[in-house]
Amino acid sequence: MKISPFNKEKILEITEKYGTPFYIYDEKAMRENVRNLLSSFSWCEFKEYFAVKATPTPYILNILKEEGCGLDCSSMAELILAEKCNVSGESIMFSSNNTPLEEYKKAMNMGAIINLDDITHIDFLKKNLYIPSTMCLRYNPGHFAVWNNIIGEPGDAKFGFTKKQLFEGYKILKDAGVKKFGLHTMIVSNELDGRCFIEVARMMFELVVEIYKELSLEIDFVNLGGGLGIAYRPEEKSLDLKDISEHVKDLYELLIIKGNIKPFKLFTEFGRFITGPYGYLVSKVIHKKEIYKNYIGLDATMADLMRPAVYGAYHHITVIGKEHKPALYKYDITGSLCENNDKFAIDRLLPHIDTGDIIVIHDTGAHGHAMGFNYNGKLRSPELMLKEDGSVRLIRRRETLDDYFATVNISEQ
Numbered sequence: 001m002k003i004s005p006f007n008k009e010k011i012l013e014i015t016e017k018y019g020t021p022f023y024i025y026d027e028k029a030m031r032e033n034v035r036n037l038l039s040s041f042s043w044c045e046f047k048e049y050f051a052v053k054a055t056p057t058p059y060i061l062n063i064l065k066e067e068g069c070g071l072d073c074s075s076m077a078e079l080i081l082a083e084k085c086n087v088s089g090e091s092i093m094f095s096s097n098n099t100p101l102e103e104y105k106k107a108m109n110m111g112a113i114i115n116l117d118d119i120t121h122i123d124f125l126k127k128n129l130y131i132p133s134t135m136c137l138r139y140n141p142g143h144f145a146v147w148n149n150i151i152g153e154p155g156d157a158k159f160g161f162t163k164k165q166l167f168e169g170y171k172i173l174k175d176a177g178v179k180k181f182g183l184h185t186m187i188v189s190n191e192l193d194g195r196c197f198i199e200v201a202r203m204m205f206e207l208v209v210e211i212y213k214e215l216s217l218e219i220d221f222v223n224l225g226g227g228l229g230i231a232y233r234p235e236e237k238s239l240d241l242k243d244i245s246e247h248v249k250d251l252y253e254l255l256i257i258k259g260n261i262k263p264f265k266l267f268t269e270f271g272r273f274i275t276g277p278y279g280y281l282v283s284k285v286i287h288k289k290e291i292y293k294n295y296i297g298l299d300a301t302m303a304d305l306m307r308p309a310v311y312g313a314y315h316h317i318t319v320i321g322k323e324h325k326p327a328l329y330k331y332d333i334t335g336s337l338c339e340n341n342d343k344f345a346i347d348r349l350l351p352h353i354d355t356g357d358i359i360v361i362h363d364t365g366a367h368g369h370a371m372g373f374n375y376n377g378k379l380r381s382p383e384l385m386l387k388e389d390g391s392v393r394l395i396r397r398r399e400t401l402d403d404y405f406a407t408v409n410i411s412e413q
């Protein structure tokens with residue numbers, strides 16, 4: 001059973017003050033999770049670059065910075081967000097693709113590590129800017145045994161360098177005077193099988209050895225990307241970080257240390273794993289509708305959380321105050337968009353729901369609010385933080401109609 005860090009009394013107090021719907025995050029749990037990640041990989045020089053796209057909220061980025069994380073940015077806005085959180089230099093990994101020139105310019109001005117997605121971008125940088133002294137290349141292994149449905153078979157994914165391009169790219173960069181080299185990949189997303197992560201580490205470590213043997217080039221850091229999954233369903237088992245880390249350590253010792261390869265730093269850029277389980281979308285039941293099926297109408301919509309509609313993703317749902325009642329009623333839990341896929345759950349068994357009930361949608365701390373949109377003129381929800389002392393702080397206000405109309409000139413016909 002999934003539990004929330006707040007009881008009925010607390011949630012009613014919060015809804016009274018802030019209205020619904022809203023996102024709320026659990027600061028204590030988030031901090032503990034990051035500490036656990038860092039201690040699991042303390043056997044090596046490890047750094048987590050939090051994937052800003054998962055939860056681009058300054059208060060959260062500051063918490064993660066305090067805990068020792070860097071930031072993985074992929075756009076101008078994410079770079080500026082990092083800047084506003086006083087994160088710069090090699091604490092930023094700029095992992096973008098099809099990157100506009102201005103974004104490279106900004107990232108390089110900030111001293112970020114540039115993680116190149118394509119070989120043609122070496123010439124693009126040479127022609128328009130310069131080649132920084134630290135460069136990372138994103139590898140796409142093409143046909144590879146490890147992949148999952150979200151990103152798809154690596155050979156069909158738009159990201160990264162082929163193996164041949166990778167070797168050629170390092171050669172060109174070495175000749176251009178690059179001093180520090182990184183190797184990056186990301187081929188799975190929301191993966192709950194720890195063996196995938198271990199196999200990706202094996203592939204990367206073997207590649208480091210091959211690059212050294214073929215090019216006499218030493219890799220300074222390996223970035224294993226994001227993609228660790230979280231247990232969205234109550235019956236799913238969370239990943240065992242310590243076990244994954246132990247296996248990766250064994251591979252590191254076998255292939256790198258015993259192989260007399262220069263030790264390198266290990267980086268990750270997890271998003272979902274860092275914040276996903278510690279965010280909740282809280283919404284009120286505003287209508288019930290009974291036709292061929294039974295519908296529960298919330299004041300949140302897929303504009304607040306599009307994962308169920310777009311990916312068919314499961315998010316656990318609880319009804320505040322009814323957590324222990326039997327789940328005997330089958331409902332579609334819907335929003336109010338004029339789209340039939342505007343549903344948080346289909347045929348979900350839940351306790352009897354009444355208008356006015358407060359619904360909690362779990363595991364929305366990553367790729368949740370961030371993926372929100374304004375279709376049907378829906379306004380983005382606020383974000384709240386449940387702080388360690390039990391107080392609640394508004395960390396992003398609710399969007400207003402003025403915000404919505406701010407980009408159009410209504411008087412001009």
Ligand SMILES: Cc1ncc(COP(=O)(O)O)c(C=O)c1O
Pocket residue numbers: 051053054072095186189190225226227228269270271272273366
């Ligand atoms: C380049 C890159 N790094 C990291 C992430 C974070 O992935 P996750 O939240 O699944 O860990 C993403 C997600 O799309 C990504 O595209």
